[in-house]
Amino acid sequence: MADEIKTVETDVLVIGAGGAGMRAAISVNDAGLKVVMVTKSLLGKAHTVMAEGGIAAALGNVDPQDNWTVHYGDIIEEGVYISDWRMAEFLGKEAPERVLELERYGALFDRTPDGRIMQRAFGAHTYRRLAHVGDRTGLELIKTLEDQVLHRDITFYDEMYITNLLTKDGKIIGAFGIKMTTGEFFVFKSKATVIATGGSGRVYKVTSNSWESTGDGIGMAYRAGVKLRDMEMIQFHPTGMVYPPGVKGLLVTEGVRGEGGILLNSKGERFMLKYSPQKKELDARDVVARANYKEITEGRGTEHGGVYLDITHKSPDYIKHKLPAMYQQFLEFAGVDITKEKMEVAPTVHYMMGGIEVEAETERTNIENLFAAGEVASGLHGANRLGGNSLADILVFGKRAGDAASNYARSASLTDVPKEFIDREISYVKGFFKEDAKNPYDLIDRLTSCMSDNVGIVRDADHLKKAIEIIDGLKNEFREVGTKGMIRYNHGLLGCLELSNMLISCEAITHCALMREESRGAHTRSDFPKKDKNWKKNIITYLGADGKMTYEVQPVDPMPKEYEQYVKPEVYE
């Protein structure tokens, strides 16, 4: 019997329903066009919900000297001069309005004594800049946007797993999906498509990322011929939980340090005074993460392999008011009362600066009707992302992507999806149902261990080459993975589909890390410990005509002369 296929037609298809996806969908709705949004998880559960510390926006409410040019300078300097300067400009200029818009939608931020939006200090931001809702800013953001989605004419399909984008004549004509709760196949036909699927943090064993962050958007875009950029740039957050094992990697917000928390080694030394006498605990994430890593690997770590984070010098009331979620998290998961005891923390994989290469103004990829925004896209954060810039990123560039996709869709038309495209996707999915197949979770386990062991916070050629060998082996074994049972809500099947995407991210991350023979931002090579001016470049990755992953190095687009005054000149040793 032929499979029943449901077809959905729309002007703009948005894949992903975190902050960027929902903000893009709202833009399309504002433009008066039909929008369909699909998401792998339930509506309102996307990884955005995990964001804690705040949204960076130069509102100048607490430090009136702040403005977009200072924010711009911070992004370029901490991104170690390989960011897209135009994206940094847009973020600096537009983040304040996106925050105020969110407030008008119903978000309720913490306030200053005179009633304006409160802003807190965060690592390597020159001024106090992060608008926040305690330490649950992501929850407030996602619920506020979810309310907008529910009260507007926005159609959404949640628990819809997209297997592939459908490409014809160099354009995206839609996407193919499986509705997990029913097992039905869906064909989405769209005039323009926005990818907002988040990062690939789960390719590492120890990560702060949600289950769904398996780089599905990276995988589907790569297969469709989309260019990726700076894939080697993986952010390790300095402070993840280390104990108990079930929560290893879970994020401990930078807000703890923003509110005065200090880092100590097992000897009781405040070691950041040594690594960064000026900015101390509030230096950029790559600096603090490497310091924590060094203390641990040099034998000054804690019982469970971390360092101490201490905020007990603040009053219990202050801690519970400013960091309620952290108080609860440590009490419930670790049995630690952070108002009285020190926390144990260690670096955890947190964010991908790299991703789909986009044009700054419209977030358009190298395919004319495909757009990307949020963590899945690249360019803004360069070699290191500042805390709070990701929530600003998803709002600013989610909106821009939605606007640009709408503009495109307005004068475009739908294309029929050839039957063989659908047959190809169905046989791909059904091909995973087989006897005596390899368990995808065994492979995922080996892949994530390989990445954590060999492509971690400090890298070298030997380990990276070893990782490439392991990844190549797993790519071969991937042909034998499979599951049993039925399509409906089958995690074994999802594991197979996700693994195919995870392998693409891992291959790109590792190869680019091997190519970049220098240390810059989050990318640290013990065999090339210095920054190299010949590497003030971006690495582009794409699917070559020969079917192999292909790499190109391109120079960073120089910023206009008049913007140079906002940025400290780059210094090389």
Added chain:
Amino acid sequence: MSNDIDIKVFRFDPENDKEPKYVDYKVPYVDGMVVLDAVRYVEEKIDPTISIRWNCKAGKCGSCSAEINGHPSLMCKTRVDEIGKNITVAPMAAFPLVKDLVTDISKNWEIARKIPLLTPREGLEKPWRINPKDVERSKEFKRCIECFLCMDVCHVVREHFTPYFGPRHIVKAASWDMHPLDGLDRSKMLNDEGGMGYCNITKCCTEVCPEHIKITDNAIIQEKERAVDRKYDPIAMVIKNRRKKEKVM
């Protein structure tokens, strides 16, 4: 604690199985593990066809709601060393079953669409100024992660076919009603359309809330009082009217 834990998991595929059953699994105990760790062990090592829903594994997204030993809980926040090594996991009973531990919670979106969003009072100067103290009341309700455990435990939602919106949605409405700049009063619609009168304040919802929101005391009772004020209480109306006149003068 050491050794294995015995976990019984509800298994039922309404499309293919005649009746539901509980299947026993043995899972090795790891220090500090939560019930979700055990169920994921089953999924990854024993039977990948088991249907479960989870995402953040950090108590922040509200995806992994289930009934653990009969108690509506988040699987990711229920520590095995607190409940013992004999564990029974079943899906939420208040929602239609999809398969195994996964339920269809989409009726919540239909209800959510009925509750008017923030409707700012007219004439507010922008950007808005809000006293820091005024933020606190609504903030409690904004902690909600939409795990829908309060809906699951509510006997009105669970066992009776009434128009009652349910605790989560009263919390939502209260978050707007207590927003310092909101100009609406949703209590009447909660009563008329939302069947709030069916709630007999047994406080079960408050007990299961993983975010410790005082749902009954701070949201439902407040909204009920407002609704009663408006609808039935002539004395309250007289006092209110007098206050209004005094303000005008």
